[in-house]
Amino acid sequence: MRPVTPLTLPGMCWPLQASTGHLGVTTTLITGHFRAGAGQDAIVQCALVPAGKFRNGALRHWCRTHQHYWGTQADLADAQATQQRRCRQHASPMGYVLYPALFDPMQCHAATLRLDQDGMLQLRARADLGGALLVRDAPALAIDCRALSGVFHPDIVQLNITPPAAQAFAAALQAGVPLDCSDCARCGHPHLDLGSFAQAPHRRHTCGHCGHDASHSASAIVSTPLWRLRAFALRHPQRFAQCL
Ligand SMILES: [Zn+2]
Ligand SMILES: [Zn+2]
16 A cells, blocks of 8 residues: 555544543544545544553553554554554544634524434534534534533533444433433543443443543443533523533
8 A cells, every 4th residue: 555644634534333422622622634624434544642551561552543542562662663553443444524613602692513313413503702603514513612611621622523433322221221411530631431331320331532541430320421511501592502
């Protein structure tokens, strides 16, 4: 295959299979190989951050991109051979959207955000300035968090509403599973449960931002930052008529 320089662009990506996720991002950019404006075949660069130690005492890292730990014997051997630190999922295709719609709830009113049966997010809102109707139908979109003071950790610039997160939230709501949003004891970022973890309430949560795996919620819950976004919407009925 011809080596191609990866591109760094505004975008969001998500693993196609994962039990955790990373919605509250500190950068709007992603770096990787993209064939189109959106799809399920992006190859995205790892974003490794120190994440304590494995049980055997070896240093451990967490890949925010692929939601996977790094630092096993096989990872170290790969790093030695390739002179690159990359997690075991580095070549796994990812879902992605480039230049996602970015919605700032503090500049609009009467917003409705719904997930339709085909998995499409439907956003409607009126701009405070001029009253123009904003209409967005997209598989994924981002909420601008910079003006939402106190809702999420202050270094979170936007909340990415990815298809797996929106679908897991809708399924958990429908199933009546106890939902809440628990923050990481180490970095303060919100936990996101996906897949089977979004169906079975539990107390111990792994952080998609820093890889800390020993935060405990007060009770057994399914954790998602979309729950907190929804709570924010309920507190601001002028801004939000409906939020997921
Ligand atoms: Zn990775
Ligand atoms: Zn964390």
